[in-house]
Amino acid sequence: MILVDLNQVLIAGMMTQINKSKSNAIEEGLIKHMALNILRNHVKTFKKSYGDVILCCDNRKYWRKDIFPYYKAGRKKNREKSNLDWHLIFDILGRFKTDLKENFPYKVIDVEGAEADDIIGTLAPRHVAHEDVLILSSDGDFLQLQRYNNDKYQIKQYNPTTKKFIVSDDPIKDLKEKIIRGDAGDGIPNVLSASDSFVNGIKQKSITEPKLQVMMNEDWTNWDNEYAKTNFDRNRQLIDLTFIPTELKQEIINTFEEFKPSPKNKLLEYFISNKLMNLMEVIEDF
Numbered sequence: 001m002i003l004v005d006l007n008q009v010l011i012a013g014m015m016t017q018i019n020k021s022k023s024n025a026i027e028e029g030l031i032k033h034m035a036l037n038i039l040r041n042h043v044k045t046f047k048k049s050y051g052d053v054i055l056c057c058d059n060r061k062y063w064r065k066d067i068f069p070y071y072k073a074g075r076k077k078n079r080e081k082s083n084l085d086w087h088l089i090f091d092i093l094g095r096f097k098t099d100l101k102e103n104f105p106y107k108v109i110d111v112e113g114a115e116a117d118d119i120i121g122t123l124a125p126r127h128v129a130h131e132d133v134l135i136l137s138s139d140g141d142f143l144q145l146q147r148y149n150n151d152k153y154q155i156k157q158y159n160p161t162t163k164k165f166i167v168s169d170d171p172i173k174d175l176k177e178k179i180i181r182g183d184a185g186d187g188i189p190n191v192l193s194a195s196d197s198f199v200n201g202i203k204q205k206s207i208t209e210p211k212l213q214v215m216m217n218e219d220w221t222n223w224d225n226e227y228a229k230t231n232f233d234r235n236r237q238l239i240d241l242t243f244i245p246t247e248l249k250q251e252i253i254n255t256f257e258e259f260k261p262s263p264k265n266k267l268l269e270y271f272i273s274n275k276l277m278n279l280m281e282v283i284e285d286f
Contacts, residue, residue, distance in 0.1 A: 001127050002050045004042065005116045005137030006108075007058045010093065012138060012161050013038035026085050029274075031092045032099075036279060042136055042160065044285040050134040054256070056119040057097060057110040063245060064115075064238050071238065074187040074198040103270040105286065107259045111251050117141055121241030122252045128153045136160055140178065144241060147171040173216070179235045180215055181207065188238055191215075191231040 014034050043053055064071045079086040101108045109119050117139070124133045125148045135142050138159040145155050146168050157166045168174045182190040182204075189197040193204040207215075215223070220232045237243045264283075271280045 001123070001131055002042075002046055002053045002134045002136060003120045003123060004039075004053065004055050005120065005135070005139060005142075006055045006097070007093065007116065008137050008139055009042070009160055010035050010038055011089075014089075016161070026088050026092075028092050028095075031089065032096055032274070033276065033279075035093070035096055036276070038160075040279070040282065040285045046134055046136075046158070050132060053106045054119075054123065055100060055106050055108045056116040056123075057108065058115045059110060059112050061113050062115055063113045063118075063248060067237055068188070068195070068234060070187050070196055070199050072187050077199070099270065103262050103266045105261045105264050105267065107256060107261055109252065109255050109259065111248070111255050114248055114252060117241065118244050118248060119252050121145065121244055122249045123256060124148070124155050126253070128155050132156070134158060138162070140166070141183070141239060141241070143168040144171050144175040144178075175240060176216060176220075177212070179232060179239050180212065182235060183239060186238070188235055189231070191228040191235060192225075193231075195231075 014031065047053060062071060097108065097110065100106065101110075109123075111119065116137075120135055120137070120142060124135065124142075124145045127133055128148050128150065130153065132153050133155045135145070135155065135157040137157065138161045142157050143166060146157075149155055158164070159166050180191050182188040182193070184198065187198040189195060190204055190207055192207060194202050196202065197204050215228075220229060223229050223232075267283060267286060268280065271277070271283065
């Protein structure tokens with residue numbers, strides 16, 4: 001099974017190509033063509049070894065915002081500073097997601113309230129019991145899932161940006177460190193810092209290496225710092241994928257089991273109607 005962190009993989013790949021072209025012009029046909037080539041290259045590289053491709057989508061609503069209102073809030077602020085029209089990019093990707101659901105031979109999992117993290121965090125542990133699982137993403141949050149590896153089957157992660165596999169020697173230890181340090185990409189501060197650090201540009205309190213080692217070696221429930229304990233509990237709910245709500249997990253499983261991918265002939269019709277003639281020549285790569 002191949003679990004694709006769809007938005008992350010497509011946006012990272014498109015940004016690489018846009019930066020190379022040195023142009024901020026956004027055109028729907030060009031974005032779709034980029035996205036399809038990115039997807040095609042990954043499918044061609046890994047499908048033979050890992051099997052079915054599952055496209056895991058970020059829904060517009062995140063349950064984590066109910067726990068932490070500042071979750072990912074800084075991303076919008078950063079995009080507003082960008083020269084790119086991100087509203088247009090996301091509108092195009094939204095329509096492209098519909099195209100994938102209706103025309104491509106893959107399961108496209110999109111569940112209200114769920115991020116790709118939740119979908120991957122639900123399906124990977126469930127399926128590694130009977131098959132190898134490959135996660136396509138540069139997101140370090142998925143390293144924790146390697147805790148479910150067994151003697152026969154493995155969860156592996158490939159970073160499409162660096163073109164390297166990512167391995168954790170101690171997934172549980174790495175997870176605890178990430179909870180302590182927070183996640184700047186998702187707007188989650190470290191356990192010593194203010195909740196609105198990233199949103200309001202407040203400098204985080206430093207966690208020195210000696211201080212980190214003390215925190216790593218102690219059970220967090222025994223820490224003397226009550227503020228740090230409160231923030232650790234919040235961060236673990238946001239970062240540790242075992243905290244995905246039970247009802248949401250079941251909805252993800254139901255969607256996965258019920259989704260029927262489109263037959264391959266729909267793909268040919270899609271390429272013709274969208275005038276993607278060069279992709280017709282490599283249709284078998286999909």
